[in-house]
Amino acid sequence: MRILILGGSQFLGRAIASHACAAGHDVTCAARGLAGPIAAGARLVRIDRDVADGLAPLTGETFDAVVDVSRHPGQVRRAVAALKRPGVHWTFVSTISVYADNRIPGQRADAAPLREPLSVEVEHSTDAIYGAAKVACEQAVDDDAFICRAGLIAGPEDPTGRFAYWPARLARGGEVLAPGSPDDAVQFIDARDLAQWIVHAAEVRLTGIYDGIGPVRTRGEFLVECAAALNASCTFTWVDRAFLEAHDVRRWAGPRSLPLWLPLPDFAGFMTRDPSPTCEAGLTARPFAVTARDTLHWLHASSGPVIGLTSDEERDVLAAWHARRAN
Numbered sequence: 001m002r003i004l005i006l007g008g009s010q011f012l013g014r015a016i017a018s019h020a021c022a023a024g025h026d027v028t029c030a031a032r033g034l035a036g037p038i039a040a041g042a043r044l045v046r047i048d049r050d051v052a053d054g055l056a057p058l059t060g061e062t063f064d065a066v067v068d069v070s071r072h073p074g075q076v077r078r079a080v081a082a083l084k085r086p087g088v089h090w091t092f093v094s095t096i097s098v099y100a101d102n103r104i105p106g107q108r109a110d111a112a113p114l115r116e117p118l119s120v121e122v123e124h125s126t127d128a129i130y131g132a133a134k135v136a137c138e139q140a141v142d143d144d145a146f147i148c149r150a151g152l153i154a155g156p157e158d159p160t161g162r163f164a165y166w167p168a169r170l171a172r173g174g175e176v177l178a179p180g181s182p183d184d185a186v187q188f189i190d191a192r193d194l195a196q197w198i199v200h201a202a203e204v205r206l207t208g209i210y211d212g213i214g215p216v217r218t219r220g221e222f223l224v225e226c227a228a229a230l231n232a233s234c235t236f237t238w239v240d241r242a243f244l245e246a247h248d249v250r251r252w253a254g255p256r257s258l259p260l261w262l263p264l265p266d267f268a269g270f271m272t273r274d275p276s277p278t279c280e281a282g283l284t285a286r287p288f289a290v291t292a293r294d295t296l297h298w299l300h301a302s303s304g305p306v307i308g309l310t311s312d313e314e315r316d317v318l319a320a321w322h323a324r325r326a327n
Contacts, residue, residue: 001064002026003202006049006079008042010035011157012093012150013069015195017042023199030058049075055082065089065202073118073136080140089202090145094138096211096273097131098149103265105185105272109149109211138209146201151213151273152188152260155291156298161307162252163188165259167296168306169314170227170234177314177321178236179244179261182220186260187271189214189283190291197283210278214285216271222288229289230296239321247317249309259308 003020007013008029014036020027021041029038030045038044048054049070055078066083068091070076076092084090100113117136118129138147154163169176194212220236227234241263250257262270275283298304309317 001202002062003028003199004058004061004063004066004083005029005042006066006068006070006075007031009033009038009044011159012153012191012195013067014039014157015155015191016067016198019192019195020199020202023203025199028061028063030055049078052078055079058083063088065091067091067093067198067202068141069093070137071130071133073133073140076137076140080142084141089205089207090141091198091201092137092141092145092147093198093212094134094147094149095131096149096151096213096270097127098135098138099131099269102267102270104269106274107269108274108277109209110277143209144207146198146206147209148194148198148201148212149209150189150194151211152271153191153194154188154295155190155192156294157191157304158295159305160253161305162259163291164295164299164304164306165308166223167226167230167292168299169308170223170232170292171230171296172311173233174235175318176223176234176236177258177309177318178219178223178238179249179258180219180241180264181238182218182223182236184219184261184264185216185268185272186219186222186288187213187216187273187275188260188291190286193283193285197278197281200282204282206281208281210281210283211273211275212283213273213275213278214283215275216273217288225287225289226292229293237318237321239317243321243324244317247320249317254307256310256313257308 003025008017009031018039027042029042030047100115115132118132
């Protein structure tokens with residue numbers, strides 16, 4: 001197949017290009033080329049999707065499949081107008097942030113309510129605006145495409161430093177500050193597994209709307225299995241939401257955060273989506289431990305980002321927790 005990836009120079013886009021090349025496809029990555037190198041074997045066409053004629057360098061080219069990872073509705077609309085033709089398989093990589101209800105566990109893509117679509121383009125966004133923008137992108141693509149609503153994407157080359165916090169922290173061993181309860185749910189997908197499924201979807205011409213997610217596991221299982229895979233000796237101290245928030249420990253991602261932690265019950269449904277339709281459509285997910293081990297190897301080889309609590313911040317919060325309990 002001749003596959004066009006609108007993007008392809010960072011994380012998931014590069015993983016898609018890499019897997020498509022390995023599978024023997026003719027791969028073109030259309031991007032500014034500023035985020036990083038494209039996969040070996042792919043061809044780069046430099047474009048600028050922020051301008052009206054930014055796709056002009058692709059004029060006259062034909063493709064069997066197109067994969068778009070944009071979060072900007074205007075970019076998606078222009079791509080659809082310029083490139084979407086009968087017979088061309090179209091994949092749009094969306095997000096589970098499109099859903100309006102994050103509280104109810106076990107929701108499925110075919111029934112869960114969506115946010116209202118974003119009506120005005122914005123450059124910088126909150127999670128809610130990001131989700132609303134992706135809803136608008138989905139509407140621009142229409143319903144004859146494969147829409148993959150990705151969950152938390154993890155693994156080597158992740159530029160957010162979000163998932164990487166945990167293998168980096170576990171590898172140091174010792175007492176580990178763990179948020180919430182060991183029974184809290186964790187759900188993510190390795191970028192390489194998601195990429196393989198997206199290429200498979202193009203090969204079999206899969207259409208419809210699916211959540212690009214892996215199985216649901218507990219946070220306790222996640223931490224124990226990852227620590228074992230890293231040969232790390234760890235003990236886990238579980239600290240509740242109220243104490244963490246009182247000590248300015250932030251949720252989900254970024255500086256002074258415990259990544260992948262979302263407070264309950266507000267987000268009880270965010271990492272407990274039903275993966276069965278996705279599994280039936282061909283997505284297979286490698287074990288958490290493999291993703292953790294490979295991510296740590298990548299961190300050591302590349303000095304990739306790790307963002308969350310510093311070791312000093314973690315130590316101070318643990319000391320305050322133990323002091324409170326002693327009193």
